[in-house]
Amino acid sequence: MDYLPSLSTTSVIITTGILGAVIPVVAIMGFFGSKNHMPVEGRTVLLTGASEGMGRSAAIQLAAKGAHVIIVSRNVGRLEEALADVKAAAKSPATQRFTYISADVSETGYAARVIAEAIAWNGGSAPDIVWCLAGLSTPLLWTDPAAPAAARHNMDVNYFGAADMSHAILREWLEPPSVPTPNPLPQEPKHIIFTASVVAFLAIVGYGPYTPSKWALRGLADTLAMELNLYPATPVRVHVVYPATITSPGLARENQTKPAVTHELEKDEPPESPDTVARRAITGLERGHYNVTVSFLGDLLRCGIMGGSVRNNWLVDTVLGWVMSLIYFFVMRDLNGRVLGWARKHGHPGLGETKA
Ligand SMILES: NC(=O)C1=CN([C@@H]2O[C@H](COP(=O)(O)OP(=O)(O)OC[C@H]3O[C@@H](n4cnc5c(N)ncnc54)[C@H](OP(=O)(O)O)[C@@H]3O)[C@@H](O)[C@H]2O)C=CC1
Ligand SMILES: CCCCCCCCCCCCCCCC(=O)[C@@H](N)CO
Numbered sequence: 001m002d003y004l005p006s007l008s009t010t011s012v013i014i015t016t017g018i019l020g021a022v023i024p025v026v027a028i029m030g031f032f033g034s035k036n037h038m039p040v041e042g043r044t045v046l047l048t049g050a051s052e053g054m055g056r057s058a059a060i061q062l063a064a065k066g067a068h069v070i071i072v073s074r075n076v077g078r079l080e081e082a083l084a085d086v087k088a089a090a091k092s093p094a095t096q097r098f099t100y101i102s103a104d105v106s107e108t109g110y111a112a113r114v115i116a117e118a119i120a121w122n123g124g125s126a127p128d129i130v131w132c133l134a135g136l137s138t139p140l141l142w143t144d145p146a147a148p149a150a151a152r153h154n155m156d157v158n159y160f161g162a163a164d165m166s167h168a169i170l171r172e173w174l175e176p177p178s179v180p181t182p183n184p185l186p187q188e189p190k191h192i193i194f195t196a197s198v199v200a201f202l203a204i205v206g207y208g209p210y211t212p213s214k215w216a217l218r219g220l221a222d223t224l225a226m227e228l229n230l231y232p233a234t235p236v237r238v239h240v241v242y243p244a245t246i247t248s249p250g251l252a253r254e255n256q257t258k259p260a261v262t263h264e265l266e267k268d269e270p271p272e273s274p275d276t277v278a279r280r281a282i283t284g285l286e287r288g289h290y291n292v293t294v295s296f297l298g299d300l301l302r303c304g305i306m307g308g309s310v311r312n313n314w315l316v317d318t319v320l321g322w323v324m325s326l327i328y329f330f331v332m333r334d335l336n337g338r339v340l341g342w343a344r345k346h347g348h349p350g351l352g353e354t355k356a
Contacts, residue, residue, distance in 0.1 A: 037237075037288030038129070038191055041066030041091070046118055046127040048105055048165060049134030051078040053248030054195070057278035058131065059086045063098070065282075066091040070118050070127060071100045073134060097122075105134045105161030106153070111168035119172070126172040131193040132162035135213075136250060139258040142208035143351045146257075150209035158213035162194050163220055166238075170224075174231050189235035193285065194221055198244045198269070198293075201301035205339055206262030218309070225290065225310050241281045241292040242302065245271035259349070261342045265335060269297055287312075300324055 045062050049055040050071035063069050063086045071086065073079055079100040090096045101117050103110045119126050135158045138150035173190050196214040203211050217240060224238045245251065245266060255263075272280075277294050284292035290310035293299040303317050304324030311317040343349075 035288070036286045037189075038282075038285045039188065040129065042068075043128040043188075044068040044070065044097075044118075044122050044125070045129040045131065046070040046072065046114075046169075047131045047133055048072040048103075048114075048161065049132070049195075051075060051082040051100075053133075053250050054243060054246050054274045054277050054281075055131075055133035056082045056085070057274040058133065058282065060089045061275075061278055061282055063087070063089045063096065064091055066096065067129075068097045068122070070098075070121070072103050072105075072114055073100075074102060074104050076100075076102050105132075105165065106156040108164070110161075111164040114165070115168045115172060126169065128188075129191040129193070130165060130169045131191075131195070132165050133195045134161050135195060137197075137207070137210040137254040139206045139254055139262055140209055141206060141259050141349055143349075145351075147209050150257075151212070154210050155213045155216070158210070159216040159220075162217060166192050166194075166220070166224065170236065173236055174234055177233075184233050187235060189237045191237045191239065191285070192224070193239045193241060195241045195243070198242050198298050198301055200240075200242060201298070201305050204262060204265055204335075206259040221290075222307075222309055237288075237290075239285055239290055239292055241284070241294070242298055243272075243277045243281070243294050244269040244298055246274055246277050247271050248274050260346075261339060261349075264342065265338060269295070300327070304328060 040062050045059075045067045047055050047059050047062075047069070050059040051073040055071070055073075059069050059071050059082065069086050071079060071082055079102060083098055083100050087093070087098050090098070099121050101114050103114050105111075115126065136154065138146075138154055140147045140150055169190075169192060177184075194217045196217045197211075199207050199211045200214040200218050221238050221240045228236050228238065251271070272294065280294035281292055284294070289312045291302050291306075291312065293302050300320060301324075303320035304327075306317060306321055
Protein backbone atom coordinates (compact mmCIF):
# COMPACT_ATOMS: atom_id res chain seq x y z
CA MET A 1 0.00 0.00 0.00
CA ASP A 2 1.44 3.37 -0.96
CA TYR A 3 1.63 5.61 2.01
CA LEU A 4 -1.23 8.07 2.41
CA PRO A 5 -1.46 10.81 -0.29
CA SER A 6 -0.01 14.18 0.60
CA LEU A 7 -2.11 17.35 0.94
CA SER A 8 -4.79 17.22 -1.78
CA THR A 9 -5.25 20.17 -4.13
CA THR A 10 -8.88 20.42 -2.95
CA SER A 11 -7.74 21.03 0.62
CA VAL A 12 -5.29 23.65 -0.57
CA ILE A 13 -8.02 25.43 -2.58
CA ILE A 14 -10.46 25.34 0.36
CA THR A 15 -7.80 26.58 2.76
CA THR A 16 -6.69 29.36 0.45
CA GLY A 17 -10.28 30.52 -0.09
CA ILE A 18 -11.09 30.66 3.62
CA LEU A 19 -7.80 32.28 4.58
CA GLY A 20 -8.24 34.76 1.72
CA ALA A 21 -11.39 35.93 3.49
CA VAL A 22 -9.78 36.02 6.93
CA ILE A 23 -6.42 37.64 6.20
CA PRO A 24 -7.84 41.11 5.29
CA VAL A 25 -9.75 41.08 8.59
CA VAL A 26 -6.55 40.22 10.42
CA ALA A 27 -4.66 42.93 8.59
CA ILE A 28 -7.29 45.59 9.35
CA MET A 29 -7.44 44.64 13.02
CA GLY A 30 -3.66 44.64 13.24
CA PHE A 31 -3.56 48.10 11.66
CA PHE A 32 -5.83 49.67 14.29
CA GLY A 33 -4.06 47.98 17.21
CA SER A 34 -0.93 50.17 17.29
CA LYS A 35 -0.52 50.67 21.09
CA ASN A 36 2.82 49.39 22.42
CA HIS A 37 1.87 46.97 25.19
CA MET A 38 5.50 46.38 26.21
CA PRO A 39 7.44 49.66 26.21
CA VAL A 40 11.05 49.07 27.30
CA GLU A 41 12.74 52.51 27.12
CA GLY A 42 14.20 53.31 30.54
CA ARG A 43 13.05 49.92 31.90
CA THR A 44 15.30 47.02 32.92
CA VAL A 45 15.05 43.73 31.02
CA LEU A 46 16.68 40.49 32.19
CA LEU A 47 17.11 37.77 29.55
CA THR A 48 18.34 34.25 30.25
CA GLY A 49 20.00 32.38 27.40
CA ALA A 50 21.07 35.66 25.82
CA SER A 51 24.73 35.15 24.96
CA GLU A 52 23.91 33.38 21.70
CA GLY A 53 21.11 32.79 19.24
CA MET A 54 17.66 34.33 19.60
CA GLY A 55 18.34 35.57 23.14
CA ARG A 56 21.39 37.54 22.05
CA SER A 57 19.42 39.07 19.18
CA ALA A 58 16.54 39.98 21.49
CA ALA A 59 18.92 41.63 23.97
CA ILE A 60 20.50 43.70 21.19
CA GLN A 61 17.12 44.78 19.81
CA LEU A 62 15.79 45.74 23.24
CA ALA A 63 18.95 47.77 23.91
CA ALA A 64 18.32 49.59 20.63
CA LYS A 65 14.84 50.43 21.98
CA GLY A 66 16.36 52.06 25.10
CA ALA A 67 16.20 49.25 27.68
CA HIS A 68 18.72 48.62 30.45
CA VAL A 69 19.76 45.00 29.81
CA ILE A 70 20.97 42.10 31.96
CA ILE A 71 22.00 38.96 30.07
CA VAL A 72 22.30 35.59 31.82
CA SER A 73 23.94 32.36 30.67
CA ARG A 74 26.77 30.03 31.76
CA ASN A 75 29.87 30.84 29.71
CA VAL A 76 31.50 34.11 30.79
CA GLY A 77 33.52 34.51 27.60
CA ARG A 78 30.41 34.39 25.43
CA LEU A 79 28.58 36.67 27.88
CA GLU A 80 31.32 39.29 27.56
CA GLU A 81 31.28 39.10 23.77
CA ALA A 82 27.48 39.35 23.63
CA LEU A 83 27.40 42.22 26.13
CA ALA A 84 29.77 44.22 23.93
CA ASP A 85 27.32 43.83 21.03
CA VAL A 86 24.35 44.73 23.26
CA LYS A 87 26.11 47.89 24.50
CA ALA A 88 27.02 48.86 20.93
CA ALA A 89 23.33 48.81 20.01
CA ALA A 90 22.27 51.17 22.83
CA LYS A 91 19.82 53.91 21.85
CA SER A 92 21.20 56.25 24.54
CA PRO A 93 24.71 54.99 25.44
CA ALA A 94 25.22 57.72 28.03
CA THR A 95 22.30 56.64 30.19
CA GLN A 96 21.59 52.98 29.46
CA ARG A 97 23.14 50.36 31.73
CA PHE A 98 24.26 46.83 30.81
CA THR A 99 25.63 43.84 32.70
CA TYR A 100 25.78 40.05 32.67
CA ILE A 101 25.30 37.39 35.33
CA SER A 102 26.72 33.89 34.89
CA ALA A 103 24.34 31.12 35.95
CA ASP A 104 23.20 27.62 35.01
CA VAL A 105 19.39 27.67 34.88
CA SER A 106 19.27 23.91 35.48
CA GLU A 107 20.70 24.36 38.98
CA THR A 108 18.24 24.51 41.85
CA GLY A 109 18.24 27.92 43.50
CA TYR A 110 19.95 29.75 40.62
CA ALA A 111 17.02 32.12 40.12
CA ALA A 112 16.96 33.61 43.61
CA ARG A 113 20.69 34.37 43.35
CA VAL A 114 20.36 35.91 39.89
CA ILE A 115 17.42 38.10 40.94
CA ALA A 116 19.28 39.24 44.07
CA GLU A 117 22.34 40.18 41.99
CA ALA A 118 20.13 41.93 39.44
CA ILE A 119 18.38 43.99 42.15
CA ALA A 120 21.71 44.97 43.72
CA TRP A 121 23.00 46.09 40.31
CA ASN A 122 19.74 47.84 39.43
CA GLY A 123 19.72 50.31 42.32
CA GLY A 124 17.55 48.17 44.55
CA SER A 125 14.77 47.59 42.00
CA ALA A 126 13.84 44.29 40.40
CA PRO A 127 13.97 44.04 36.60
CA ASP A 128 10.69 45.15 34.96
CA ILE A 129 10.71 42.44 32.30
CA VAL A 130 12.14 38.90 32.51
CA TRP A 131 12.46 36.82 29.32
CA CYS A 132 13.45 33.16 29.77
CA LEU A 133 15.20 32.03 26.57
CA ALA A 134 17.80 29.59 27.94
CA GLY A 135 17.10 26.27 26.34
CA LEU A 136 18.33 23.35 24.29
CA SER A 137 16.95 20.49 22.25
CA THR A 138 18.25 16.91 22.06
CA PRO A 139 16.18 15.28 19.31
CA LEU A 140 16.34 11.46 19.45
CA LEU A 141 13.95 8.62 18.67
CA TRP A 142 12.28 7.71 21.96
CA THR A 143 13.73 4.18 21.87
CA ASP A 144 17.27 5.59 21.76
CA PRO A 145 19.20 4.52 24.90
CA ALA A 146 20.14 8.17 25.50
CA ALA A 147 16.54 9.44 25.29
CA PRO A 148 15.49 9.22 28.99
CA ALA A 149 18.54 11.11 30.28
CA ALA A 150 18.22 13.67 27.50
CA ALA A 151 14.55 14.17 28.35
CA ARG A 152 15.38 14.83 31.98
CA HIS A 153 18.08 17.38 31.06
CA ASN A 154 15.83 19.11 28.54
CA MET A 155 13.13 19.40 31.23
CA ASP A 156 15.65 20.71 33.77
CA VAL A 157 16.86 23.48 31.44
CA ASN A 158 13.82 24.28 29.31
CA TYR A 159 11.03 23.93 31.88
CA PHE A 160 12.46 24.14 35.39
CA GLY A 161 15.00 26.78 34.32
CA ALA A 162 12.11 29.06 33.34
CA ALA A 163 9.70 27.91 36.07
CA ASP A 164 12.17 28.66 38.85
CA MET A 165 12.90 32.11 37.39
CA SER A 166 9.17 32.92 37.16
CA HIS A 167 8.71 31.85 40.82
CA ALA A 168 11.60 34.04 41.99
CA ILE A 169 10.65 37.17 40.04
CA LEU A 170 6.91 36.95 40.83
CA ARG A 171 7.76 36.86 44.55
CA GLU A 172 9.60 40.16 44.00
CA TRP A 173 6.92 41.78 41.84
CA LEU A 174 3.93 40.63 43.90
CA GLU A 175 5.31 41.55 47.32
CA PRO A 176 2.32 43.19 49.09
CA PRO A 177 2.87 46.98 49.63
CA SER A 178 4.26 47.77 53.11
CA VAL A 179 1.64 50.51 53.45
CA PRO A 180 -1.63 49.51 51.72
CA THR A 181 -2.70 52.29 49.33
CA PRO A 182 -6.49 52.44 48.81
CA ASN A 183 -6.33 53.70 45.21
CA PRO A 184 -2.94 52.84 43.76
CA LEU A 185 -2.03 54.68 40.56
CA PRO A 186 -2.19 52.41 37.47
CA GLN A 187 1.25 50.87 36.92
CA GLU A 188 2.94 49.90 33.65
CA PRO A 189 2.66 46.08 33.76
CA LYS A 190 5.67 43.86 34.40
CA HIS A 191 6.24 41.02 31.93
CA ILE A 192 7.38 37.40 32.38
CA ILE A 193 8.09 35.78 29.00
CA PHE A 194 8.67 32.08 28.36
CA THR A 195 10.17 30.70 25.14
CA ALA A 196 8.65 27.46 23.86
CA SER A 197 8.47 26.19 20.25
CA VAL A 198 5.87 25.36 17.60
CA VAL A 199 6.30 21.74 18.64
CA ALA A 200 4.25 22.79 21.69
CA PHE A 201 1.39 23.17 19.19
CA LEU A 202 2.18 20.20 16.95
CA ALA A 203 4.45 17.39 18.15
CA ILE A 204 6.88 16.02 15.58
CA VAL A 205 8.61 12.61 15.40
CA GLY A 206 12.08 12.62 16.95
CA TYR A 207 11.53 15.42 19.49
CA GLY A 208 10.43 13.17 22.37
CA PRO A 209 13.21 14.33 24.76
CA TYR A 210 12.39 18.00 23.99
CA THR A 211 8.71 18.60 23.21
CA PRO A 212 7.25 17.82 26.67
CA SER A 213 9.51 20.48 28.24
CA LYS A 214 7.94 23.09 25.93
CA TRP A 215 4.37 21.85 26.45
CA ALA A 216 4.99 22.15 30.19
CA LEU A 217 5.75 25.86 29.73
CA ARG A 218 2.29 26.29 28.15
CA GLY A 219 0.67 24.66 31.16
CA LEU A 220 2.49 26.91 33.63
CA ALA A 221 1.79 30.05 31.58
CA ASP A 222 -1.94 29.27 31.30
CA THR A 223 -2.03 28.71 35.07
CA LEU A 224 -0.28 32.02 35.76
CA ALA A 225 -2.49 33.87 33.26
CA MET A 226 -5.45 32.94 35.50
CA GLU A 227 -3.63 33.16 38.86
CA LEU A 228 -2.27 36.68 38.25
CA ASN A 229 -5.87 37.94 38.42
CA LEU A 230 -5.34 37.67 42.20
CA TYR A 231 -3.03 40.72 42.06
CA PRO A 232 -4.89 43.52 40.23
CA ALA A 233 -2.89 46.27 41.97
CA THR A 234 0.44 45.01 40.58
CA PRO A 235 -0.27 44.06 36.96
CA VAL A 236 1.98 41.33 35.54
CA ARG A 237 1.59 39.99 32.00
CA VAL A 238 2.71 36.46 31.11
CA HIS A 239 3.60 35.51 27.54
CA VAL A 240 4.91 32.45 25.67
CA VAL A 241 6.93 32.84 22.45
CA TYR A 242 6.81 29.97 19.93
CA PRO A 243 9.67 30.03 17.42
CA ALA A 244 10.00 27.49 14.64
CA THR A 245 13.46 26.61 13.30
CA ILE A 246 16.09 29.24 14.16
CA THR A 247 19.49 29.18 12.39
CA SER A 248 21.28 29.51 15.74
CA PRO A 249 24.28 27.73 17.31
CA GLY A 250 21.68 25.63 19.15
CA LEU A 251 20.30 24.36 15.85
CA ALA A 252 23.77 23.22 14.80
CA ARG A 253 24.14 21.39 18.11
CA GLU A 254 20.77 19.66 17.95
CA ASN A 255 21.27 18.58 14.35
CA GLN A 256 24.08 16.31 15.55
CA THR A 257 21.54 13.93 17.13
CA LYS A 258 18.44 14.71 15.05
CA PRO A 259 16.91 11.62 13.35
CA ALA A 260 16.80 11.84 9.53
CA VAL A 261 13.01 11.44 9.50
CA THR A 262 12.73 14.55 11.71
CA HIS A 263 14.77 16.54 9.22
CA GLU A 264 12.38 15.32 6.52
CA LEU A 265 9.26 16.65 8.25
CA GLU A 266 10.90 19.90 9.40
CA LYS A 267 11.55 20.95 5.81
CA ASP A 268 7.94 22.28 5.65
CA GLU A 269 8.81 25.17 8.00
CA PRO A 270 11.52 27.46 6.55
CA PRO A 271 14.28 28.30 9.07
CA GLU A 272 14.69 31.95 10.14
CA SER A 273 17.66 33.88 11.57
CA PRO A 274 17.88 34.70 15.29
CA ASP A 275 17.52 38.41 14.42
CA THR A 276 14.31 37.82 12.44
CA VAL A 277 12.77 35.57 15.08
CA ALA A 278 13.65 38.00 17.89
CA ARG A 279 12.23 40.95 15.94
CA ARG A 280 8.94 39.16 15.23
CA ALA A 281 8.69 37.99 18.84
CA ILE A 282 9.19 41.55 20.15
CA THR A 283 6.55 42.79 17.68
CA GLY A 284 4.07 40.26 19.05
CA LEU A 285 4.91 41.21 22.63
CA GLU A 286 4.43 44.91 21.80
CA ARG A 287 1.02 44.03 20.30
CA GLY A 288 0.11 42.52 23.68
CA HIS A 289 -0.10 38.96 22.41
CA TYR A 290 -0.15 36.15 24.99
CA ASN A 291 0.90 33.24 22.78
CA VAL A 292 3.41 34.94 20.47
CA THR A 293 4.21 33.32 17.13
CA VAL A 294 6.84 34.35 14.58
CA SER A 295 5.30 33.07 11.33
CA PHE A 296 1.88 32.67 9.73
CA LEU A 297 2.26 28.89 9.94
CA GLY A 298 3.03 29.23 13.64
CA ASP A 299 -0.09 31.36 14.11
CA LEU A 300 -2.24 28.77 12.33
CA LEU A 301 -0.81 26.07 14.60
CA ARG A 302 -1.49 28.30 17.63
CA CYS A 303 -5.14 28.64 16.65
CA GLY A 304 -5.39 24.90 16.16
CA ILE A 305 -4.84 24.13 19.83
CA MET A 306 -6.06 27.03 21.95
CA GLY A 307 -8.04 25.22 24.65
CA GLY A 308 -8.32 27.63 27.58
CA SER A 309 -5.33 29.73 26.52
CA VAL A 310 -5.69 33.52 26.35
CA ARG A 311 -6.68 34.62 22.82
CA ASN A 312 -4.82 37.35 20.93
CA ASN A 313 -8.01 38.20 19.01
CA TRP A 314 -11.16 36.25 19.81
CA LEU A 315 -12.74 36.64 16.36
CA VAL A 316 -9.69 35.85 14.25
CA ASP A 317 -8.44 33.10 16.57
CA THR A 318 -11.85 31.42 16.61
CA VAL A 319 -12.25 31.50 12.82
CA LEU A 320 -8.70 30.25 12.26
CA GLY A 321 -9.36 27.55 14.89
CA TRP A 322 -12.34 26.32 12.88
CA VAL A 323 -10.25 26.37 9.70
CA MET A 324 -7.45 24.44 11.39
CA SER A 325 -9.82 21.68 12.49
CA LEU A 326 -10.47 21.09 8.78
CA ILE A 327 -6.84 21.49 7.69
CA TYR A 328 -5.59 19.06 10.34
CA PHE A 329 -7.57 16.26 8.68
CA PHE A 330 -5.24 16.58 5.68
CA VAL A 331 -2.09 17.63 7.54
CA MET A 332 -2.04 14.71 9.94
CA ARG A 333 -2.74 12.25 7.08
CA ASP A 334 0.21 13.83 5.30
CA LEU A 335 2.64 13.86 8.22
CA ASN A 336 1.80 10.37 9.49
CA GLY A 337 1.82 9.11 5.90
CA ARG A 338 5.30 10.45 5.37
CA VAL A 339 6.55 8.72 8.54
CA LEU A 340 4.91 5.49 7.43
CA GLY A 341 6.44 5.92 3.99
CA TRP A 342 9.82 6.48 5.61
CA ALA A 343 9.47 3.16 7.45
CA ARG A 344 8.50 1.40 4.24
CA LYS A 345 11.53 2.83 2.48
CA HIS A 346 14.20 2.61 5.21
CA GLY A 347 12.98 -0.28 7.36
CA HIS A 348 13.23 -0.62 11.16
CA PRO A 349 15.21 2.37 12.59
CA GLY A 350 17.01 0.15 15.11
CA LEU A 351 17.13 0.54 18.91
CA GLY A 352 20.79 0.38 19.69
CA GLU A 353 23.34 2.93 18.74
CA THR A 354 23.13 6.23 20.52
CA LYS A 355 24.55 9.37 18.82
CA ALA A 356 24.17 11.72 21.85
N1 LIG B 1 17.03 26.80 17.48
C1 LIG B 1 15.80 26.45 17.16
O1 LIG B 1 15.52 25.91 16.06
C2 LIG B 1 14.68 26.69 18.12
C3 LIG B 1 14.91 27.11 19.42
N2 LIG B 1 13.83 27.31 20.27
C4 LIG B 1 14.03 27.77 21.64
O2 LIG B 1 14.41 29.15 21.59
C5 LIG B 1 15.34 29.44 22.65
C6 LIG B 1 16.61 30.00 22.05
O3 LIG B 1 17.12 29.01 21.19
P1 LIG B 1 18.46 29.28 20.33
O4 LIG B 1 18.43 30.64 19.77
O5 LIG B 1 18.60 28.11 19.42
O6 LIG B 1 19.57 29.24 21.47
P2 LIG B 1 21.09 28.75 21.37
O7 LIG B 1 21.12 27.28 21.68
O8 LIG B 1 21.71 29.22 20.13
O9 LIG B 1 21.69 29.53 22.63
C7 LIG B 1 21.28 29.09 23.90
C8 LIG B 1 21.60 30.17 24.91
O10 LIG B 1 21.17 29.71 26.18
C9 LIG B 1 22.29 29.59 27.04
N3 LIG B 1 22.12 28.36 27.83
C10 LIG B 1 22.05 27.09 27.38
N4 LIG B 1 21.92 26.25 28.43
C11 LIG B 1 21.93 27.01 29.54
C12 LIG B 1 21.86 26.73 30.93
N5 LIG B 1 21.76 25.48 31.40
N6 LIG B 1 21.89 27.76 31.79
C13 LIG B 1 21.99 29.03 31.35
N7 LIG B 1 22.06 29.37 30.05
C14 LIG B 1 22.04 28.36 29.17
C15 LIG B 1 23.51 29.53 26.13
O11 LIG B 1 24.68 30.05 26.75
P3 LIG B 1 25.66 29.07 27.61
O12 LIG B 1 25.88 27.82 26.81
O13 LIG B 1 26.90 29.88 27.81
O14 LIG B 1 24.96 28.80 28.90
C16 LIG B 1 23.07 30.47 25.03
O15 LIG B 1 23.23 31.80 25.43
C17 LIG B 1 15.54 28.12 23.40
O16 LIG B 1 14.66 28.09 24.51
C18 LIG B 1 15.12 27.06 22.38
O17 LIG B 1 14.64 25.88 23.01
C19 LIG B 1 12.52 27.12 19.87
C20 LIG B 1 12.27 26.70 18.59
C21 LIG B 1 13.31 26.46 17.63
C1 LIG C 1 -1.38 24.60 8.14
C2 LIG C 1 -0.68 23.59 9.01
C3 LIG C 1 0.50 22.98 8.29
C4 LIG C 1 1.30 22.13 9.26
C5 LIG C 1 2.62 21.71 8.66
C6 LIG C 1 3.48 21.15 9.76
C7 LIG C 1 4.93 21.05 9.32
C8 LIG C 1 5.79 20.62 10.50
C9 LIG C 1 6.76 21.74 10.86
C10 LIG C 1 7.51 21.38 12.12
C11 LIG C 1 8.60 22.38 12.42
C12 LIG C 1 9.28 21.97 13.70
C13 LIG C 1 10.26 23.04 14.12
C14 LIG C 1 10.85 22.67 15.45
C15 LIG C 1 11.78 23.76 15.93
C16 LIG C 1 12.34 23.38 17.27
O1 LIG C 1 11.74 23.61 18.26
C17 LIG C 1 13.63 22.65 17.28
N1 LIG C 1 14.57 23.14 16.28
C18 LIG C 1 14.24 22.70 18.66
O2 LIG C 1 15.16 23.71 18.80
